[in-house]
Amino acid sequence: MKERERLNERRAITPVVSALILSAVVLTIGGVVWAFSQGAMTISSEDYAESVIEMTDTISERFIIEHVYYELDVVPELHVFVYNYGAVDIEVKVEVKGETYPDAEETWIEIPSKEMIPFPNIDLGTIPLSKEELNIRAYTRRGNNAYYRYLVP
Amino acid sequence: MPTTGTSYRRGTSTILGTIIFVGIIFSAFIPMMLVINQADTLHEMSKHELGILDQERGDEALYVYVQTVDTAEDPHTLIIKVQNKGAISVNIVRLWINDESIELDYNVQPMSDIETIYSYQVQVPEEDSSYYIVVTTDRGNSVAFDTYLNWDFDLGWDSDIKLVNVLINSLPGNIFKIRVTGPELIEPFTYDEEALSLKYEPKFFDVQLEGDYTVTIYRGTKDIYSEKATITDAEPVYWVFA
Numbered sequence: 001m002k003e004r005e006r007l008n009e010r011r012a013i014t015p016v017v018s019a020l021i022l023s024a025v026v027l028t029i030g031g032v033v034w035a036f037s038q039g040a041m042t043i044s045s046e047d048y049a050e051s052v053i054e055m056t057d058t059i060s061e062r063f064i065i066e067h068v069y070y071e072l073d074v075v076p077e078l079h080v081f082v083y084n085y086g087a088v089d090i091e092v093k094v095e096v097k098g099e100t101y102p103d104a105e106e107t108w109i110e111i112p113s114k115e116m117i118p119f120p121n122i123d124l125g126t127i128p129l130s131k132e133e134l135n136i137r138a139y140t141r142r143g144n145n146a147y148y149r150y151l152v153p
Numbered sequence: 154m155p156t157t158g159t160s161y162r163r164g165t166s167t168i169l170g171t172i173i174f175v176g177i178i179f180s181a182f183i184p185m186m187l188v189i190n191q192a193d194t195l196h197e198m199s200k201h202e203l204g205i206l207d208q209e210r211g212d213e214a215l216y217v218y219v220q221t222v223d224t225a226e227d228p229h230t231l232i233i234k235v236q237n238k239g240a241i242s243v244n245i246v247r248l249w250i251n252d253e254s255i256e257l258d259y260n261v262q263p264m265s266d267i268e269t270i271y272s273y274q275v276q277v278p279e280e281d282s283s284y285y286i287v288v289t290t291d292r293g294n295s296v297a298f299d300t301y302l303n304w305d306f307d308l309g310w311d312s313d314i315k316l317v318n319v320l321i322n323s324l325p326g327n328i329f330k331i332r333v334t335g336p337e338l339i340e341p342f343t344y345d346e347e348a349l350s351l352k353y354e355p356k357f358f359d360v361q362l363e364g365d366y367t368v369t370i371y372r373g374t375k376d377i378y379s380e381k382a383t384i385t386d387a388e389p390v391y392w393v394f395a
Contacts, residue, residue, distance in 0.1 A: 019165055026166045030173030038181040045188035052192040056199045062206070064293050069252040079252070085293035114291070116247065116254075 058142040062086030065138050065148035066116055070128070077121040082138050082146070084111040091141040094119055096134055108141055128152045210292040214239030217288050217298045218267065218388055229304060231273045233286060235296075236388075237261040245270060249287040267388065275304065315389045317358040317366055317382045319350065324378060324395050327352050330371040333382075336364020360384060368393045 066083040070076070084090050091108035094101045101122050102109065111117045128134060129152065136148040220232040231250070237243050245259040248271055259270045275284070286298040319331050329350050334342045343362060350356045360366055363384050370378040382391040 022166055023169060026169045026173075030170060034173055034177050034180070037177050041181040041185040045185040048189050049192040052196050056196050060199055060203060062203075062293060064295070066247075066289055066295060067249055067252070067254070067287070081254070083247075083289065083293065085291060114246075 054142075057088045058144070060086055060088045061090050061140055061142060061144045063090055063092070063111070063138065063140070063144070064146050065136055068134075068136060068148055068150040070150070070152055072127070075123060076127050078124055078134070078150075079121060080119040080136060080138070080148075081116055082109075082111060082119060083116040084113055087113055089113055090144075092117075092119075092138050094122065095137040095139065096122060096124065099124075206292065209241055210294060212239055212241055213237075213243055213290060213292060213294050215243050215245075215261065215288065215290060215294070215296045216388075217286060217296050218390075219284075219286050219298045220386055227272070227274065229275045231275065231284060231286070232269055233271045233273065233288070233298075234267050234269050235261055235265075235288060236267045237263055237265045239263055244291040245288055246291045247289040249285075249289070251283075251285055315360050315362065315384045317360050317368060317384065317391050317393065318355055319358070319368060319370070319393045319395070320355045321350060321352050321370065321395050324352075324370065324372070326372045326377075328372075331356055331358075332369045332371070333358045333360065333366055334369075335360065335366030335382075336362055336384075337367070338364060366391075370395055 061084075063082055063084045063086060065080060067079075067081040069079050071079060078096060080094050080096075082092055082094070089110060089112050091110050093108060102120065109117060109119060132152045134150045134152060136150055138146045138148075214237065216236045216238060218234045218236070220234060222230040222232055233248060235245065240263050242263055243261045245257050245261065248255045248257055250273055255271065255273075257270065261268060261270075270288075283303050288296045290296070317333050319333075321329055321331075329352070330347060331350050332345070332347045334345045336343070344358075344360045344366065346358055348356050348358070363386060366382045366384060368380050368382050369376050378395045380393050380395070382393060384391055
């Protein structure tokens with residue numbers, strides 16, 4: 001009888017220990033899930049915000065080819081003036097007769113917002129004929145285009 | 154109520170799990186939704202602003218006129234004038250005279266009178282050289298003075314081209330006859346010209362003199378539209394849209 005009572009007294013410790021263990025497990029797993037979900041959601045929201053900002057910048061681009069003239073000098077050159085009238089800075093290349101300027105793949109001409117940049121003089125290689133029509137395309141790194149049709153005098 | 158046993162332990166875990174779940178909701182999910190909503194709101198605002206910018210760009214109604222002067226005080230000078238016939242103000246940022254650009258910052262109020270924005274003196278005019286004038290606004294519109302100006306050593310500025318232009322785009326029918334007569338105060342009219350026109354086909358009448366002209370549009374023999382066109386040195390080109 002005494003032995004049974006002693007065992008009953010000892011059994012009282014087990015529920016406390018198991019409750020503590022279970023709580024510790026719940027807290028640990030919960031903490032991991034919490035940390036993971038917080039990290040994942042922070043990354044997701046940052047990615048989303050960045051992609052929305054990038055998309056907003058893309059649709060915010062506004063630019064025109066404002067003026068073009070051809071100078072038959074010692075080296076015949078085409079002068080192209082691109083005006084960025086939008087609210088975001090842009091990076092531009094110009095394409096004339098299938099050739100891209102600047103031709104280096106990673107070289108873009110930066111045009112700050114509300115500014116016009118005279119494009120670096122474009123050497124067409126061959127002298128265009130008088131009355132020849134040049135279709136000029138300016139395009140940005142974000143993929144927007146502006147066109148200009150120039151009739152060589 | 155048992156304080157020991159399986160149900161008690163389950164209860165503790167449930168409370169802890171709920172606290173953690175609520176914590177995740179408040180510290181991760183809700184901030185994420187707020188950031189996403191804020192980004193969406195900014196995107197929508199940008200779209201709205203761009204829509205307004207594009208609409209205002211289309212609504213700009215700036216007209217450019219060039220007056221030629223050749224006096225002792227102002228030898229071989231081009232006086233560039235503008236008129237804003239639109240309902241929004243226009244800011245001019247640049248003036249092109251042939252291939253030379255001049256930076257400007259000139260605001261033209263809506264429904265303005267004709268205002269002088271620049272006086273350009275041609276230093277050494279070349280014989281028979283032409284001058285093509287373009288004005289650029291900060292909304293990205295380029296407006297040209299739509300007749301060439303020539304300098305001639307014998308005649309001076311040769312800019313007597315005065316045009317009444319007619320574009321039929323809303324009258325019913327396809328083929329029209331346009332008659333332009335005038336100037337009103339000179340009898341008989343020194344200018345009396347007729348031309349056939351298709352719808353959407355612009356017609357140009359070089360009237361040469363200042364004054365009030367009458368533009369009459371006929372379909373068959375019936376006159377269906379009439380408008381007075383006033384030509385001045387400051388406004389040498391008049392458009393009739395019918």
